[in-house]
Amino acid sequence: MNPNRSQLAGLYIHIPFCAEKCLYCDFYSITDLTNTGPFLAALEREMGMAGRTTLTFDTLYIGGGTPSVLGAAAIEHIIAAAFIHFDIRPEAEVTVEVNPATVSLEDFRRYHQSGVNRLNIGIQSFQEENLLFLGRIHSREEALSSIDWARQAGFDNIGLDLIYGLPEQDESCWLYDLDQAVQFNPEHLSCYILTRESGTPLDRELMAGRIRLPTDENLRKLFKTTVDHLTNHGYLHYEVSNFARQAEYDSEPWVSRHNSKYWSHAPYIGLGPSAHSYPEPERHWNHHSIEKYLQDIRHGKLPIAEKEKLTREQIIMEAIYLGFRTTHGIDLADFERRFEIDFSKTFRETIEEYKRNKLLKVTKTHCALTTKGMVMLDSITAEFTSQDWP
Ligand code: SF4
Numbered sequence: 060m061n062p063n064r065s066q067l068a069g070l071y072i073h074i075p076f077c078a079e080k081c082l083y084c085d086f087y088s089i090t091d092l093t094n095t096g097p098f099l100a101a102l103e104r105e106m107g108m109a110g111r112t113t114l115t116f117d118t119l120y121i122g123g124g125t126p127s128v129l130g131a132a133a134i135e136h137i138i139a140a141a142f143i144h145f146d147i148r149p150e151a152e153v154t155v156e157v158n159p160a161t162v163s164l165e166d167f168r169r170y171h172q173s174g175v176n177r178l179n180i181g182i183q184s185f186q187e188e189n190l191l192f193l194g195r196i197h198s199r200e201e202a203l204s205s206i207d208w209a210r211q212a213g214f215d216n217i218g219l220d221l222i223y224g225l226p227e228q229d230e231s232c233w234l235y236d237l238d239q240a241v242q243f244n245p246e247h248l249s250c251y252i253l254t255r256e257s258g259t260p261l262d263r264e265l266m267a268g269r270i271r272l273p274t275d276e277n278l279r280k281l282f283k284t285t286v287d288h289l290t291n292h293g294y295l296h297y298e299v300s301n302f303a304r305q306a307e308y309d310s311e312p313w314v315s316r317h318n319s320k321y322w323s324h325a326p327y328i329g330l331g332p333s334a335h336s337y338p339e340p341e342r343h344w345n346h347h348s349i350e351k352y353l354q355d356i357r358h359g360k361l362p363i364a365e366k367e368k369l370t371r372e373q374i375i376m377e378a379i380y381l382g383f384r385t386t387h388g389i390d391l392a393d394f395e396r397r398f399e400i401d402f403s404k405t406f407r408e409t410i411e412e413y414k415r416n417k418l419l420k421v422t423k424t425h426c427a428l429t430t431k432g433m434v435m436l437d438s439i440t441a442e443f444t445s446q447d448w449p
Contacts, residue, residue, distance in 0.1 A: 388427020
């Protein structure tokens with residue numbers, strides 16, 4: 060659709076194992092670890108098949124699930140295999156997601172030596188009662204130690220994940236977690252709202268009326284608190300839930316290069332059960348079942364469950380949604396180049412209305428949601444994407 064767009068791609072590897080399932084989680088992962096050996100062998104075979112691509116990668120992200128349950132030797136092996144089978148730039152951003160209960164200083168040292176240059180630590184909260192409620196397997200002490208070990212092992216790019224919007228959580232309770240996080244000066248912070256996903260234990264608790272999530276109004280306040288607090292502490296709010304520490308001197312802020320690919324519609328390849336791939340204009344995803352995944356690989360087939368070819372309309376709708384997720388917003392020139400649509404002209408009335416309500420801001424080059432607008436991301440996007448365009 061646009062031959063001028065950068066083709067540097069992201070490689071994602073989904074590790075489908077966790078020590079236990081958290082209350083709120085609907086990612087595909089299992090707690091039976093007996094298949095880790097066959098999975099690692101299958102993953103390497105999948106790399107052999109999927110590696111026959113012309114894409115060049117500048118990010119590798121090992122997520123899940125809980126990659127760290129596999130142990131450091133497995134992570135070393137996966138990284139080495141990925142560099143053999145794919146054309147990954149030597150300076151690539153290489154991230155591993157970890158759970159504080161499943162790591163040690165020695166593990167982090169081994170990760171670092173094997174080429175990992177970014178850690179994403181699933182802290183979620185620094186308060187025992189919150190961790191217990193969320194069904195996390197780690198303690199506050201383990202959360203603190205993991206950050207400390209990451210620095211000792213030499214990581215200068217650490218991301219922490221936090222969750223807010225827990226039942227009865229007030230502003231001071233959330234500010235406590237934010238304060239603890241910024242004291243460590245992490246390069247990156249992801250702050251997610253606890254979301255009800257159907258079929259999860261959280262969903263059942265809510266259905267039974269045993270707990271209640273904060274109202275939309277309270278969530279709006281907590282979101283604003285998050286943005287205000289972190290920007291006051293030198294973080295750049297660059298995506299709805301993501302904040303990057305501003306770098307010193309002239310360097311770029313510490314954004315997640317890998318996740319930025321999803322928001323900018325860059326191509327990515329996903330390996331492992333349930334992983335999605337997007338070699339534009341096609342999207343496909345792997346089986347949400349380790350058994351089916353292993354079976355397909357055994358038969359020498361890519362373990363793809365379904366494929367779809369995105370239409371021009373679908374790609375435009377996604378570009379609007381993804382653009383509005385980021386604080387720099389939609390790049391008007393890039394949008395016009397890709398779709399031959401003058402965004403400002405086509406959506407003039409809608410833009411004016413949202414600008415009047417301080418939900419949208421427009422510069423010569425970009426159209427973006429304000430912090431107030433970001434809380435209404437879904438409904439504002441729907442307003443744009445339900446219109447006719449040329
Ligand atoms: S550790 Fe992560 S992937 Fe595993 S159950 Fe918890 S939230 Fe889900």
